Amino acid sequence: LAGNPDAAAADADRLWDAGDGLPLIAVPTTAGTGAETNGFGVTEDRCARRKVYIGHSSVKPRIAVLDPELTLGLPARVTAATGLDALVHGIESLASRGSTPFSTAYATQAVTLVGRWLPAAYRDGGDLEARAGLMLGAHLAGHALTLSGLGLVHGIGHALTAHTGTPHGVALAAVLEEVMAFSAPAAATAYEATARALHLPPVPDWAGAAIEAVREISGAIEIKRPLRELGVTRDDLPAIAADAVADAVTKNAPRLPSEAEVTELLEAVY
Ligand SMILES: [Fe+2]
Incomplete structure (x- = not known):
């Protein structure tokens, strides 16, 4: 959103050609999605009742901090x-x-x-x-x-x-x-x-x-x-x-x- 302030989920396909996002450091607090490995997010279009893939190579995390102590609770x-x-x-x-x-x-x-x-x-x-x-x-x-x-x-x-x-x-x-x-x-x-x-x-x-x-x-x-x-x-x-x-x-x-x-x-x- 920082690089594309007017973005909406419905525009997901067009964001590929839009501006870069901010550099990201990812700190997972679950052990599951692997979202820290790529520039994608998945969100829900509630009107269409479907998942929308939204992402850009610029928001692939530069650093992922894997600290299992964060999942102890x-x-x-x-x-x-x-x-x-x-x-x-x-x-x-x-x-x-x-x-x-x-x-x-x-x-x-x-x-x-x-x-x-x-x-x-x-x-x-x-x-x-x-x-x-x-x-x-x-x-x-x-x-x-x-x-x-x-x-x-x-x-x-x-x-x-x-x-x-x-x-x-x-x-x-x-x-x-x-x-x-x-x-x-x-x-x-x-x-x-x-x-x-x-x-x-x-x-x-x-x-x-x-x-x-x-x-x-x-x-x-x-x-x-x-x-x-x-x-x-x-x-x-x-x-x-x-x-x-x-x-x-x-x-x-x-x-x-x-x-x-x-x-x-x-x-x-x-
Ligand atoms: Fe999955």
Whole structure:
């Protein structure tokens, strides 16, 4: 806003050519979004009930201060929701159409760290080693997603939040394993990388093992809810599916879904 004082969310696409923002030093107080790694923000257009991506390379933070002590007081439910977001950033980055060797390197280590430390940080919010591992994992996941883009879990998550106000990580958790199962035919290599990053023993069905491990992590942090408990009605499902398919993040999904396929997926977790 300092460089673009008249900016509005609706102008997001045009801000790319406008003036520079102010130099930024970012100090995260959750371990989740990885927002300190890039020049993007996500805000909500309440009239259109959709998320708007707004950003500029000039507001990519010059410095990020990662101090896990700042997350020691974070309540368990917020630790779970933000940490699950970081896990999804790692997994969706690995499976993204935009993945590169660089994003894969970041994402692999992110999945390892978040997978290992998120349940521990949830169990004991005062565990500084767990808080530090989780924060570094979330930061690396931010670098990964900035390079690669995300996918359908975020597409659906954004739509669920816009329709119901559900926190981002809780919305992602509602559909994570189901989207992975839907995407598996087009994401075999990525889900093998996910399983290996989680240090799972080798099995013929790497994707199935990765999905099962994600289900365990999600269960350990008690975050998964059926959609009806998030304030969604059955009548909302087609509109949420339409918004999910139209969301820009969905274009990087390894298997591109139709609105009907997303509606079916949502019904399965209703
Ligand atoms: Fe996210």
